[in-house]
Amino acid sequence: MVYGYISPYQDNDPGVWGEVNLKSIQNQITSQPEADTLIVHINSGGGDVSEGFAIHDVLKATGKKIITQIEGMCASIATVIALAGDERYMTTNSEFMIHCPMMWGGGTAEDLKNQSDELQKIEEKVLDFYVTKTGSDREAIQAMMKAETWLTSEQAKALGFITDVMATMKAVATLNRKTDMSKQMTSEEFDKKWDEKSDSFFQKIMALIKGRAKMITLTTADGTILDFGDAVEDESQIVVGSTATVDGSPAEGEYVLTDGRTLIFSAGAVTEIVEAEEEETVDSLKAELAEKDAKIAELEAAKATADEALATMKTEVGKLQDEFKTFKATMKSDLGIEEPGTRETPPKDGEVRKPFK
Numbered sequence: 430m431v432y433g434y435i436s437p438y439q440d441n442d443p444g445v446w447g448e449v450n451l452k453s454i455q456n457q458i459t460s461q462p463e464a465d466t467l468i469v470h471i472n473s474g475g476g477d478v479s480e481g482f483a484i485h486d487v488l489k490a491t492g493k494k495i496i497t498q499i500e501g502m503c504a505s506i507a508t509v510i511a512l513a514g515d516e517r518y519m520t521t522n523s524e525f526m527i528h529c530p531m532m533w534g535g536g537t538a539e540d541l542k543n544q545s546d547e548l549q550k551i552e553e554k555v556l557d558f559y560v561t562k563t564g565s566d567r568e569a570i571q572a573m574m575k576a577e578t579w580l581t582s583e584q585a586k587a588l589g590f591i592t593d594v595m596a597t598m599k600a601v602a603t604l605n606r607k608t609d610m611s612k613q614m615t616s617e618e619f620d621k622k623w624d625e626k627s628d629s630f631f632q633k634i635m636a637l638i639k640g641r642a643k644m645i646t647l648t649t650a651d652g653t654i655l656d657f658g659d660a661v662e663d664e665s666q667i668v669v670g671s672t673a674t675v676d677g678s679p680a681e682g683e684y685v686l687t688d689g690r691t692l693i694f695s696a697g698a699v700t701e702i703v704e705a706e707e708e709e710t711v712d713s714l715k716a717e718l719a720e721k722d723a724k725i726a727e728l729e730a731a732k733a734t735a736d737e738a739l740a741t742m743k744t745e746v747g748k749l750q751d752e753f754k755t756f757k758a759t760m761k762s763d764l765g766i767e768e769p770g771t772r773e774t775p776p777k778d779g780e781v782r783k784p785f786k
Contacts, residue, residue: 649686
C-alpha cells in the first residue's frame, strides 16, 4: 500500500500520519514471503525524490511480478513507483501528474548555484527515467513536466505510463496488520499533531481547488474540439507545453483554429503555435462560413426528405393496420370463433340448442 506522502523519515508506523516510507514498504514485502506477485496500490501526491526511487528499486529487486494499481491520485515522485509495475493499471477517475522536481534552500550565492545544478541533474534523471520506461517522445514529456501536467487515465495509457485502464475495482487480498495498542495516541497527542499539520493540509486543498476551477475547450476551423481540461484557465494561457485531448485521446498533429492560428501537437502537448496573417484569417473565416452554409443547406434538405419519408411511412402503417384487422376478423369467422359479447345464453334442458355465432 503506497497511500499518502512519501517520506524520507524512517518511522516505524508512518501510516498513522498518512505517510509511507521505504521501511514500511520493506516490511510489507517481507511479511508476505510466499507471494509470487505483489500488487502495489497507489494513492499519493508524491514526496521525497530519493525515497521514491528507493521504493521503486526495492520493488524491482524482489524478483517477483509487480502489478501497480493507481486508485485516486498518482503525482510527482509517486509516478516513479507506479512505473515499477510489469503491469500498470489506473482506475477510470484517477489522475496522473508529472512536473519538474522542486527544492527549497538557502545560503550563499555559491550554495544556491550548487543547489540549482543538483536540481537540474535530478530533473534530467526523472526525464530520462520517464522516456526509458514509456518510450514517449523526450521533448513532449519534458514540455509536460515544465507545465506541470495532469493526465487522465486514457492520456496516461496513450503515453505509456500505464498499460491499461481499470473500469471497476476488484477485491484483492491485502496485508492485515494487528494494531499495537501501546502505540495509540492520546487525544491530547492527536490534537497537537492535528494543529501542526492542518494548516498546510488545507492550504494545499484550497490551492488544488482554485487551480482547477475552469475547463477550457477550443473548436477548430473544421469543428474538432480540443479539450485543454483544467490545465489552463483561459485561452490566453495556452502556450508551448500546454496539453489537450481530442475525443479522450492526446492531440496529435496540426489543428487550425477559427482565428487562423495553428497549434501543433506531439503526444498531447503543444510544441509550436503558428500565428495567422491578417488576410489569411479573413479568407479562412469566409471559407469556414461558406462551408457551414453549405452544410446547413445539406442538413435542411436531408430533414425535408426524412419528414416526407416519415409521412409516407405513417400512411403505409395505417393501411397495414386496417388490413390486419380485416384479416383477423376473417380468420376468426373461418375458425368459428365468436367475437366478444356475441355468445348467446345456452338453452335450458329440453330446448333445441342453437349454434354459437
